[in-house]
Amino acid sequence: MRSSVMPTPPHAGPQSPVAVSTSGLRKAYGDKTVLDGIDLRIPAGSVFALLGPNGAGKTTTVQILSTLVAADGGQALVAGHDVATSPDGVRAAIGVTGQFAALDDLLTAEENLLLMADLLRLGKREARSRTRALLRRFDIADVAHKRAATFSGGMRRRLDIAMTLVGEPQVIFLDEPTTGLDPRSRRTMWDMVRSLVAGGTTVFLTTQYLEEADQLADRIAVLDGGRIVAEGTADELKARIPGSHVRLRFTDAVEYERAGAAFPGATRDDENLALRVAGDGGLDALRALLDRLDAAGIRAADFSVHTPDLDDVFLTLTGTGTTGPAGTGTTGTGAPLHDQETLR
Amino acid sequence: MSTLTFAVHDSMTMLRRNLKHAIRYPAVSLGSAMMPILMLLLFVYAFGDSIGAGMGGGRDAYLNYLTPGVIIMGVAAGSMSTSIAVCSDMTEGIINRFRTMNITRSSFMTGHVLGSVLQTMVSLVLVMGVALALGFRPAAGPVEWLAAAGLLAAIAFAVTWLSAALGLISKTVESASNKPLLVQFLPFLGSAFVPAASMAPGLRWFAEHQPFTPMTEALRGLLSGSEIGNNGWISLAWCAGIALVGYVWSRALFNSTTKR
Numbered sequence: 001m002r003s004s005v006m007p008t009p010p011h012a013g014p015q016s017p018v019a020v021s022t023s024g025l026r027k028a029y030g031d032k033t034v035l036d037g038i039d040l041r042i043p044a045g046s047v048f049a050l051l052g053p054n055g056a057g058k059t060t061t062v063q064i065l066s067t068l069v070a071a072d073g074g075q076a077l078v079a080g081h082d083v084a085t086s087p088d089g090v091r092a093a094i095g096v097t098g099q100f101a102a103l104d105d106l107l108t109a110e111e112n113l114l115l116m117a118d119l120l121r122l123g124k125r126e127a128r129s130r131t132r133a134l135l136r137r138f139d140i141a142d143v144a145h146k147r148a149a150t151f152s153g154g155m156r157r158r159l160d161i162a163m164t165l166v167g168e169p170q171v172i173f174l175d176e177p178t179t180g181l182d183p184r185s186r187r188t189m190w191d192m193v194r195s196l197v198a199g200g201t202t203v204f205l206t207t208q209y210l211e212e213a214d215q216l217a218d219r220i221a222v223l224d225g226g227r228i229v230a231e232g233t234a235d236e237l238k239a240r241i242p243g244s245h246v247r248l249r250f251t252d253a254v255e256y257e258r259a260g261a262a263f264p265g266a267t268r269d270d271e272n273l274a275l276r277v278a279g280d281g282g283l284d285a286l287r288a289l290l291d292r293l294d295a296a297g298i299r300a301a302d303f304s305v306h307t308p309d310l311d312d313v314f315l316t317l318t319g320t321g322t323t324g325p326a327g328t329g330t331t332g333t334g335a336p337l338h339d340q341e342t343l344r
Numbered sequence: 345m346s347t348l349t350f351a352v353h354d355s356m357t358m359l360r361r362n363l364k365h366a367i368r369y370p371a372v373s374l375g376s377a378m379m380p381i382l383m384l385l386l387f388v389y390a391f392g393d394s395i396g397a398g399m400g401g402g403r404d405a406y407l408n409y410l411t412p413g414v415i416i417m418g419v420a421a422g423s424m425s426t427s428i429a430v431c432s433d434m435t436e437g438i439i440n441r442f443r444t445m446n447i448t449r450s451s452f453m454t455g456h457v458l459g460s461v462l463q464t465m466v467s468l469v470l471v472m473g474v475a476l477a478l479g480f481r482p483a484a485g486p487v488e489w490l491a492a493a494g495l496l497a498a499i500a501f502a503v504t505w506l507s508a509a510l511g512l513i514s515k516t517v518e519s520a521s522n523k524p525l526l527v528q529f530l531p532f533l534g535s536a537f538v539p540a541a542s543m544a545p546g547l548r549w550f551a552e553h554q555p556f557t558p559m560t561e562a563l564r565g566l567l568s569g570s571e572i573g574n575n576g577w578i579s580l581a582w583c584a585g586i587a588l589v590g591y592v593w594s595r596a597l598f599n600s601t602t603k604r
Contacts, residue, residue, distance in 0.1 A: 066444045067443070067444060068440060068443055068444060091444055091445055091446040092446040094444065096441065096444040098437055098441075100436075100437040101437050102436070102437035102439075102440055103437070103438060104361065104438055106365050106368055106369065107361070107364065107365075111364065115357070115361055116445075118357040119357055119442075119445055119447050120445070121350075121353060160437075163441070164441075167445075
């Protein structure tokens, strides 16, 4: 019944089981469309990063998938349960750490964890042993009997995640887990995410930090203005934007013409006597390029390698098409990013 | 486990959480006992002689008249502190954690209400202790005491549900702490401090028909060992009505609020 609605049922295919899948997810608040048809397919045991600027709809997506907010349209399955028709099934399978610490400030770290264990209806012994293990794992055992209100930002975030893990969820949602953390706490958080995945958990994280997505995620989706504007691995995304190239500049017009003949596929910049040779910037490609220059006896005045990073991807992909939220900037539209750089 | 045992288990967990808060921060419980105690001292020692004389007795007679009124005021004051606790939970991240867990939805509110009722009852014991120390001499037997405690618990339960709803409609803890003032003030406009019959006509009509007057009169009757007439039943009917409105309103608010 349900599968007839969608062209491809989420469980089709011989691939690994799917932890989270959505199709055509929509949400509007009043006349402001927040999500405009989101399709996702996240294999179990992987890290998925939803990347986007402020106001792109990241938090709303997490809220819908974690049953906090109902979607206006579309379907979402989490751990095999439909968020709309079986929210309790979803809740039993997930753990959520939102942007703001969800702790009881008046309780101690240990009491916070035991509260979770109680609400999960774990037995006394199980509650104790999980609490003890989590306190140790998150390096808060020595402050176990201190009230959460006295904790620093990093400690609060660690306790928050520890509370999320008491139920050993299959799918964990982390909404901007490192926003506001210092670099060291951020590293700790990254290690924690990696260890979770090593244990088979699926992690769905949102972030506005490209480095974070690059570091952690198996797959990244770029969300902008309520739409997924790109999806793939970090490398696939980087490959999607043009610009990985080597730039050769010449001082002599004759030399420039000879180089142009040697690299017929290169883009010419006659005004600056520069050539843009497309390539992935890897060592082998570079060596091949230098060998070719040598063989032709051409001397370039200077030489630079341009590799797009996720920032380029992000700005290129999210710079256009958004009319709304500020902060996405004005770069990335129009002329390719790399032409802005002048080299000496 | 069945749905019901889940609901009971979860509510008890939430109740324990709230009681832990209360024990860790006794200021809230003590605070809700302080106001009625101060009222008691003020009215007995500052106004007691003249009001007592006006009512045809002295300070001691007035203390006996006043104490049930102050106790009722204490119920109103104590119960209304729930709105602050509920609102503060709703504005913190913890509520979203509860909402994304597979727990009985109603347990959050039930835990708050039961916790608040227990807290209020404890603070009433303190107020009663002070009244007895000042010379309050109730004439109630064990049955009357039990009935009085039951009546007070029913009032606390009803007002607490209303208070919980007020906490849910409040956007900030500050506004949550202001809304209940109206309810806390209401016993003044009843027979808590002076008989309704002595008031100006319009106010008198209001005093005779507002819920706290039959409650005050029923408690006064029980403690002084005199007839309570219909006041007991009228009070319980008010309690049932207020509790029902508070409960239905709270539930609707809690289920509809989608958090930012």
